[in-house]
Amino acid sequence: MGNTVLSVSETKHSKQKFSKKIKQSKNDNVFNIIVYGLAAIMLLIVLYPLYFVVIASFSDPYAVSSGQVWIVPKGFTFDGYKELLKHNDIWTGYANTIMYTIVGTFVGIAVNVSAAFALSRKNLVGKKFFMMMFVFTMFFNGGLIPTFLTIKEFHLYNTFAVMVLPFSVSVFNIIVARTFFQSSIPDELWDAAQIDGCGNLGYFFKIVLPLSKAIISVLALWTAVGMWNSYFNALIYLKDSSRYPLQLILRNILIVNSMQGSMGTGEAAQVALRLSSMMRYSVIIISTVPIMCVYPFTQKYFNQGVMIGAVKG
Incomplete structure (x- = not known):
């Protein structure tokens, strides 16, 4: 029961x-x-x-401006791309931009990661002072004219180096990398390295860098995207068109076509305006597709590289 x-x-x-x-x-x-x-x-x-x-x-500009394009192209055409590819200097711009991006990314990573590692060390003399000086530059700078005069004095004006050296330091990237080193690299590794007779350089290259692939990949992507999209520095510090990056060449092409359409009359002006409208979207595709292809290879490192430092820091 x-x-x-x-x-x-x-x-x-x-x-x-x-x-x-x-x-x-x-x-x-x-x-x-x-x-x-x-x-x-x-x-x-x-x-x-x-x-x-x-x-x-790929659509007719009149269909785009009238709101007829929503899901599929209207008046399918390649005229915008054909007009852009008529300009041979686009390939020069591509080559320049690729070189600026590769070299600039390498220099930026070398400068910012090494500075972040030094600032993450507890035994660095004057650590707070150096960090304060770095942060100060995020809010105040000398301005465009003093910077231009400084670059002229260093004989960097209208050179390849002006696109990769003077603006390679990123305080934001330094802070992110320093936070990662402090939160993800245990101090016990340094103690063990010292016992094995490893110095600061050996510890940095043999231990820290292999363990920091995630943050390095993220910073490399950020730096590469910034270098790829940059045109203002080239506009100010380059005068030789053979050194122009892709973004500046595309900008000049759009300005010239827009001026031809606005200053002309009759049927020729309408054709110029039509081509100018089509080229605006074609320019976006041509200038962004290459750098977007890099994202899938670094996507997996974002959470590991950025969020670890952000949460623990």
Whole structure:
């Protein structure tokens, strides 16, 4: 009799647990539906402008300006790309930009990572003073004219080096890398390295750098994107068109075509305006696709490289 009563109570208890699980699962389903719905809306908000630029680059500009282009191209044409490729200096700009990006990224990583490692060391004399000087430059600088005069005095004006050396230091990247070193590289590694007779340089190159692939990849991507999109420095510090990066050459092409369309008259002006409108979207595609191809190779390092330092720091 006692066993029967016990089995009945156990059955009721299991039923209550099962009903709670059902209720929890329903709540979880509702929560998942809301989360996935919001994620889908955010994804659409981010991706649709990119998709629109792609289809607009293959569409008739009148259809784009009148709002007829939504899902698929209207008046499919390659005229915008054909007009851009008629300019041979685009290939020169591509070559220059690739070289500026590769060399500038290497220099930027070498400068910023080494500075971040030095600032992360507890035994660095004057550590707070140096860090304060770095942070000070984030809020105050000498201005455009003093910087221009300094570059002229160092004979960097209109040279390859002016695009990769003077602006290679990024205080933000230094702070991110320093936080990563402080939070992710344990001090015990330094003690063990000293026991094995390893100095500061050996510790940095043999231990710290191999353990910092994540943050180095993230900083390299940030630096490369900045170098690829940069045109203002070239506009100010370069006068030889053979040294212009791609962004500056594309900017000049758009300005010339827009001026031809606005200053001309008749059918020729309409054709120039049409080509100028088509080239705007084609320019975006040509200038962004190469650097976007780099993202998939560094995507996996973002959480590991940035969020670890951000959460623990």
